[in-house]
Amino acid sequence: MADGTGQIKRHEDLRDLIEHFEALGELARVDGADWDLEVGAVAELTAQKDPGRGPAVLFDNIKGYPEGFRILSGAPNSFRRLATVLGLPMPDDEIALVRSYLERIRQGGADLIPPVEVSDGPILENILEGDDVDLFKFPVPKVHELDGNRYIGTDDMVVMRDPEDGHINLGTYRIAVHDKNTAGIWISPGKHGRFIREKYFKQGKPCPVLISCGQDPLLFLASHQEIRGGVSELDYAGGQRGRPFEVIPSKSHGLPIPANAEIVLEGTIHPGEEREEGPFGEFMGYYASEASMQPVVRIERIYHRNNPILTLAVPSRPPENFTFARSAVKSAMIWDEVEKAGLAGVTGVWCHEAGAGRLFNVIAIKQGYPGHAKQAGMLAANCRAGNYAGRWTITVDDDINPADINDVIWALSTRCDPVEDVDFIRRAWSTPLDPLLPKPPYESNRAVVDACKPWGRLNEFPITAEAGPELRRRVKEKWPELFA
Numbered sequence: 001m002a003d004g005t006g007q008i009k010r011h012e013d014l015r016d017l018i019e020h021f022e023a024l025g026e027l028a029r030v031d032g033a034d035w036d037l038e039v040g041a042v043a044e045l046t047a048q049k050d051p052g053r054g055p056a057v058l059f060d061n062i063k064g065y066p067e068g069f070r071i072l073s074g075a076p077n078s079f080r081r082l083a084t085v086l087g088l089p090m091p092d093d094e095i096a097l098v099r100s101y102l103e104r105i106r107q108g109g110a111d112l113i114p115p116v117e118v119s120d121g122p123i124l125e126n127i128l129e130g131d132d133v134d135l136f137k138f139p140v141p142k143v144h145e146l147d148g149n150r151y152i153g154t155d156d157m158v159v160m161r162d163p164e165d166g167h168i169n170l171g172t173y174r175i176a177v178h179d180k181n182t183a184g185i186w187i188s189p190g191k192h193g194r195f196i197r198e199k200y201f202k203q204g205k206p207c208p209v210l211i212s213c214g215q216d217p218l219l220f221l222a223s224h225q226e227i228r229g230g231v232s233e234l235d236y237a238g239g240q241r242g243r244p245f246e247v248i249p250s251k252s253h254g255l256p257i258p259a260n261a262e263i264v265l266e267g268t269i270h271p272g273e274e275r276e277e278g279p280f281g282e283f284m285g286y287y288a289s290e291a292s293m294q295p296v297v298r299i300e301r302i303y304h305r306n307n308p309i310l311t312l313a314v315p316s317r318p319p320e321n322f323t324f325a326r327s328a329v330k331s332a333m334i335w336d337e338v339e340k341a342g343l344a345g346v347t348g349v350w351c352h353e354a355g356a357g358r359l360f361n362v363i364a365i366k367q368g369y370p371g372h373a374k375q376a377g378m379l380a381a382n383c384r385a386g387n388y389a390g391r392w393t394i395t396v397d398d399d400i401n402p403a404d405i406n407d408v409i410w411a412l413s414t415r416c417d418p419v420e421d422v423d424f425i426r427r428a429w430s431t432p433l434d435p436l437l438p439k440p441p442y443e444s445n446r447a448v449v450d451a452c453k454p455w456g457r458l459n460e461f462p463i464t465a466e467a468g469p470e471l472r473r474r475v476k477e478k479w480p481e482l483f484a
């Protein structure tokens with residue numbers, strides 16, 4: 001929250017943030033909703049109503065559960081809340097937010113800060129073991145009518161240790177509840193978490209995991225972004241925090257538990273142990289993958305704070321209750337990565353929410369040489385942050401706001417020759433969640449679209465018909481109420 005000097009207030013944990021959101025006027029409280037469909041529907045509808053601006057929703061007195069066992073939806077999913085979570089200045093629009101995240105990365109703000117070990121923290125307030133382990137102790141939602149399971153892990157982070165080099169990986173993977181001490185875990189091909197699990201299985205060993213089901217959104221943001229292999233997302237999140245996260249080694253496996261997390265499950269995935277999981281309404285907005293046999297996690301222990309808060313992401317027809325935040329962070333990561341690959345002249349990047357933050361990405365450049373637009377599109381489509389599950393990558397000129405869909409459609413309509421300016425990338429990294437891909441190996445084709453004015457005609461391209469900057473300024477000053 002801004003403290004009047006434009007500075008954002010720090011937060012220690014999710015609970016501080018809830019106070020900050022309330023002070024911003026961006027927290028809705030819902031009492032008495034049913035975990036069975038109502039919580040999911042409210043989360044989905046509030047996110048769709050006013051994308052990037054709607055409130056976070058805190059559910060309490062959930063049907064059949066004690067007061068205080070809460071669910072929080074959409075924590076970082078608005079301009080102001082995302083800036084608050086990240087500790088960035090309040091932005092005016094999407095690209096301002098992307099720019100300030102990028103500035104932080106450029107100034108070393110994404111340097112990795114490893115966690116520090118501590119011996120105590122709120123997460124140890126309750127420890128359930130043996131017969132006391134019961135995943136139904138929490139108001140685990142069933143979010144859509146056709147879902148095959150209740151999901152305790154949606155806005156979650158799954159912690160694993162690479163058995164070869166020991167580095168810690170975080171990933172957001174959906175976690176189903178099968179029974180009181182068995183969870184299902186669905187990790188798609190190509191994810192680090194899946195490689196790590198396979199390494200344990202190849203050695204004939206079970207794979208230890210921690211599953212945090214409620215935590216600081218900084219951890220969620222790092223956990224669900226495609227951060228390069230070998231880098232611990234926990235260190236990345238520490239870099240964004242500007243100081244290390246405090247972690248407590250877990251009792252069975254010594255994995256790092258964030259000391260301020262809300263609910264953390266500890267367990268193991270045993271080779272060959274599977275149960276039917278799904279279907280689940282997914283992030284591109286479909287039930288693209290059917291129920292299938294998936295690995296299970298035997299839950300050995302549950303750690304939770306008093307009055308725990310489960311964090312909730314509802315994958316659905318977009319915009320979802322997490323896409324705004326993902327779009328903003330991913331846009332900055334793509335911008336950073338294309339520059340590191342040598343691209344100059346970038347003026348903006350936006351991964352549109354309607355494309356679920358992955359399928360419709362736009363990069364704006366000030367064209368500097370022939371082929372520049374093509375290079376921008378190809379790099380944005382293929383860098384680590386932009387590669388997974390893409391479909392459309394569109395390059396526009398610097399007079400186009402890449403986050404403004406009207407601007408983008410105008411550029412596509414008037415500067416792009418569909419026969420000449422569309423290239424294809426075939427068989428790229430995608431996912432079974434892509435509704436266009438019916439079977440393995442789930443490789444997708446992409447279009448890289450050059451919607452910039454043709455380089456060879458840049459100087460003679462027809463002039464844009466619009467009020468000039470001076471005239472605009474004068475008119476806005478004269479009739480401010482019209483343009484507030």
Ligand SMILES: Cc1cc2nc3c(=O)[nH]c(=O)nc-3n(C[C@H](O)[C@H](O)[C@H](O)COP(=O)(O)O)c2cc1C
Pocket residue numbers: 154155169170171172173174175186187188189190191192193194223224225226227313314315322326
């Ligand atoms: C709300 C949400 C749910 C997600 N669910 C899954 C999932 O169930 N399985 C999966 O493989 N990836 C899922 N992802 C994407 C991964 O978290 C993301 O690709 C991440 O970078 C994976 O980390 P890793 O490469 O370190 O394994 C989800 C992302 C979000 C935002």
Ligand SMILES: [Mn+2]
Pocket residue numbers: 169170171192193227228229230231233
């Ligand atoms: Mn990773």
